[in-house]
Amino acid sequence: xxxxxxxxxxxxxxxxxxxxxxxxxxxxxxxxxxxxxxxxxxxxxxxxxxxxxxxxxxxxxxxxxxxxxxxxxxxxxxxxxxxxxxxxxxxxxxxxxxxxxxxxxxxxxxxxxxxxxxxxxxxxxxxxxxxxxxxxxxxxxxxxxxxxxxxxxxxxxxxxxxxxxxxxxxxxxxxxxxxxxxxxxxxxxxxxxxxxxxxxxxxxxxxxxxxxxxxxxxxxxxxxxxxxxxxxxxxxxxxxxxxxxxxxxxxx
Amino acid sequence: xxxxxxxxxxxxxxxxxxxxxxxxxxxxxxxxxxxxxxxxxxxxxxxxxxxxxxxxxxxxxxxxxxxxxxxxxxxxxxxxxxxxxxxxxxxxxxxxxxxxxxxxxxxxxxxxxxxxxxxxxxxxxxxxxxxxxxxxxxxxxxxxxxxxxxxxxxxxxxxxxxxxxxxxxxxxxxxxxxxxxxxxxxxxxxxxxxxxxxxxxxxxxxxxxxxxxxxxxxxxxxxxxxxxxxxxxxxxxxxxxxxxxxxxxxxxxxxxxxxxxxxx
Amino acid sequence: xxxxxxxxxxxxxxxxxxxxxxxxxxxxxxxxxxxxxxxxxxxxxxxxxxxxxxxxxxxxxxxxxxxxxxxxxxxxxxxxxxxxxxxxxxxxxxxxxxxxxxxxxxxxxxxxxxxxxxxxxxxxxxxxxxxxxxxxxxxxxxxxxxxxxxxxxxxxxxxxxxxxxxxxxxxxxxxxxxxxxxxxxxxxxxxxxxxxxxxxxxxxxxxx
Numbered sequence: 001x002x003x004x005x006x007x008x009x010x011x012x013x014x015x016x017x018x019x020x021x022x023x024x025x026x027x028x029x030x031x032x033x034x035x036x037x038x039x040x041x042x043x044x045x046x047x048x049x050x051x052x053x054x055x056x057x058x059x060x061x062x063x064x065x066x067x068x069x070x071x072x073x074x075x076x077x078x079x080x081x082x083x084x085x086x087x088x089x090x091x092x093x094x095x096x097x098x099x100x101x102x103x104x105x106x107x108x109x110x111x112x113x114x115x116x117x118x119x120x121x122x123x124x125x126x127x128x129x130x131x132x133x134x135x136x137x138x139x140x141x142x143x144x145x146x147x148x149x150x151x152x153x154x155x156x157x158x159x160x161x162x163x164x165x166x167x168x169x170x171x172x173x174x175x176x177x178x179x180x181x182x183x184x185x186x187x188x189x190x191x192x193x194x195x196x197x198x199x200x201x202x203x204x205x206x207x208x209x210x211x212x213x214x215x216x217x218x219x220x221x222x223x224x225x226x227x228x229x230x231x232x233x234x235x236x237x238x239x240x241x242x243x244x245x246x247x248x249x250x251x252x
Numbered sequence: 253x254x255x256x257x258x259x260x261x262x263x264x265x266x267x268x269x270x271x272x273x274x275x276x277x278x279x280x281x282x283x284x285x286x287x288x289x290x291x292x293x294x295x296x297x298x299x300x301x302x303x304x305x306x307x308x309x310x311x312x313x314x315x316x317x318x319x320x321x322x323x324x325x326x327x328x329x330x331x332x333x334x335x336x337x338x339x340x341x342x343x344x345x346x347x348x349x350x351x352x353x354x355x356x357x358x359x360x361x362x363x364x365x366x367x368x369x370x371x372x373x374x375x376x377x378x379x380x381x382x383x384x385x386x387x388x389x390x391x392x393x394x395x396x397x398x399x400x401x402x403x404x405x406x407x408x409x410x411x412x413x414x415x416x417x418x419x420x421x422x423x424x425x426x427x428x429x430x431x432x433x434x435x436x437x438x439x440x441x442x443x444x445x446x447x448x449x450x451x452x453x454x455x456x457x458x459x460x461x462x463x464x465x466x467x468x469x470x471x472x473x474x475x476x477x478x479x480x481x482x483x484x485x486x487x488x489x490x491x492x493x494x495x496x497x498x499x500x501x502x503x504x505x506x507x508x509x510x511x512x513x514x515x516x
Numbered sequence: 517x518x519x520x521x522x523x524x525x526x527x528x529x530x531x532x533x534x535x536x537x538x539x540x541x542x543x544x545x546x547x548x549x550x551x552x553x554x555x556x557x558x559x560x561x562x563x564x565x566x567x568x569x570x571x572x573x574x575x576x577x578x579x580x581x582x583x584x585x586x587x588x589x590x591x592x593x594x595x596x597x598x599x600x601x602x603x604x605x606x607x608x609x610x611x612x613x614x615x616x617x618x619x620x621x622x623x624x625x626x627x628x629x630x631x632x633x634x635x636x637x638x639x640x641x642x643x644x645x646x647x648x649x650x651x652x653x654x655x656x657x658x659x660x661x662x663x664x665x666x667x668x669x670x671x672x673x674x675x676x677x678x679x680x681x682x683x684x685x686x687x688x689x690x691x692x693x694x695x696x697x698x699x700x701x702x703x704x705x706x707x708x709x710x711x712x713x714x715x716x717x718x719x720x721x722x723x724x
Contacts, residue, residue, distance in 0.1 A: 155663040
């Protein structure tokens with residue numbers, strides 16, 4: 001110590017975690033789900049890269065967004081994908097969404113005493129054809145919701161979603177009621193607005209935006225194919241369909 | 253100059269008592285090394301500073317100086333921090349040099365292993381990067397990290413690869429990457445010169461940009477050296493250059509006022 | 517324990533077309549324990565200046581009185597009405613006087629500034645607890661729900677809102693932000709200033 005005492009010997013302890021910033025978000029529609037994340041990866045005040053995906057396609061009807069400590073996130077996605085492949089080999093079909101959600105809980109809780117420092121949001125289509133979002137904490141607590149934001153700008157985005165998706169603090173016009181699910185075009189606008197707002201006010205959010213849209217089998221993709229720069233990822237157009245939509249965000 | 257003989261040959265802790273000003277009787281008693289059992293927790297000892305790398309028209313280029321520091325002592329001035337792995341990959345290391353040498357052995361063994369299969373397959377930069385990231389992540393998960401920030405670059409099947417992996421297992425790719433002080437000092441210069449222009453950038457210009465960055469780093473990074481090497485990976489394979497000397501001019505320092513020991 | 521979060525509370529101010537709005541929650545807490553659902557944080561300084569004082573409740577009371585005194589002294593000595601921009605600098609210097617033992621308040625203020633042509637121009641400003649001024653053109657926020665307020669306001673606010681639309685935007689922003697903040701809420705109030713009237717509305721909010 002500067003005063004010459006050694007009451008507290010100096011020690012550098014290795015810290016196995018870091019925070020790589022970024023934000024993710026998912027919204028469920030009646031027969032579709034939108035899962036999005038920005039593509040910036042940072043450590044402290046340094047931007048490591050402007051393109052590091054945080055959203056991953058797991059199956060034809062499941063997409064996982066991962067946010068927090070990037071190394072844990074990538075490893076976790078890798079292991080989930082491996083488990084899903086094993087399931088495919090054992091059962092000759094893709095694991096259903098609610099089962100993936102439970103799998104993720106068990107995998108996270110298995111690491112209860114050395115957790116994956118990661119917030120997960122799982123989105124996709126349920127077996128009944130409804131859009132679904134599952135959100136998790138780092139040790140596996142989870143619930144099904146209609147919408148969820150996580151990561152660096154969670155506190156900026158979530159109250160905005162409460163207002164625009166759940167119509168919180170809003171009263172429907174006399175004789176009408178709020179819709180339980182929004183059309184795809186409205187959801188996409190809200191997602192893009194959320195990320196532009198978060199980019200404006202949070203230094204760890206920006207660079208690029210990746211939006212995955214999963215549409216239930218036999219349901220209308222509501223004109224998404226006409227949107228600028230949309231790319232379809234699904235193999236056969238008669239099953240569940242997955243689209244990806246990329247947008248630039250401010251880079252400062 | 254450290255005036256206390258007991259400090260000689262020991263690494264300095266810059267965070268506390270950077271100039272070894274405390275006399276012997278005030279210093280912490282030497283503890284039995286194994287009193288608390290074998291400890292994993294460590295700190296880097298002999299270290300290398302920044303590594304820079306960029307993509308260019310025909311492949312990738314990487315630069316690192318030849319210094320290995322022992323605390324603030326410029327201990328080894330002829331160290332090679334760029335290392336070829338197989339025929340299409342190069343890795344560059346900053347951080348602990350003994351950990352880097354361990355990594356070199358691991359990778360060389362791996363390349364030999366793959367070769368002995370004789371199946372005509374060998375490892376490219378993407379595979380080396382993936383393998384390294386698994387090793388680094390596995391070691392951090394045992395709380396026994398390899399204390400390095402590594403860059404992996406290469407060119408294979410007509411495609412460039414440039415990736416990063418560190419002691420936490422964190423990975424990423426980008427058109428220009430730098431470790432250590434390079435991340436603060438060189439990256440702004442590299443991003444302006446390289447990002448988005450990778451396909452136009454010639455070998456000559458790429459070399460010039462890296463040279464300029466290495467010069468700036470030598471001026472500002474106290475743990476750097478004016479002698480460095482450049483590795484180039486393209487369709488022609490891996491080339492690691494001879495040592496390059498940075499020319500510097502310090503005449504301007506004379507006119508700097510505001511810090512240091514001037515009297516007016 | 518952070519002193520800034522000891523009592524909780526949040527304030528926001530927004531610019532509209534020839535009008536401004538300022539809104540706050542009504543909670544007074546003792547950390548997680550709610551004490552009052554009728555604790556005012558917004559005070560009228562002049563006919564067309566309003567001041568919001570989120571932060572440590574004891575300092576809310578002190579500063580409210582301090583500024584009442586200073587505004588009165590200014591009005592008497594100068595024999596003219598205090599302009600919002602001048603008031604902002606008054607707030608700033610009052611706080612900076614206590615640079616090394618600050619009041620734990622982050623003031624937010626709004627008003628209508630008289631221009632040389634005799635018209636009124638919307639004015640908003642905020643400072644940190646030691647008086648660093650922020651003259652924003654759109655909106656300013658402060659308090660325990662500030663991050664949430666930033667997020668929602670950034671999404672809802674647009675330029676040139678008419679008084680009634682500004683009221684709605686401001687109210688919605690505040691309500692949705694404080695509903696995600698454990699230390700703010702328990703009711704809210706909104707003031708909208710136009711050149712010829714001030715509208716005050718109390719909002720019914722979630723009481724949990």
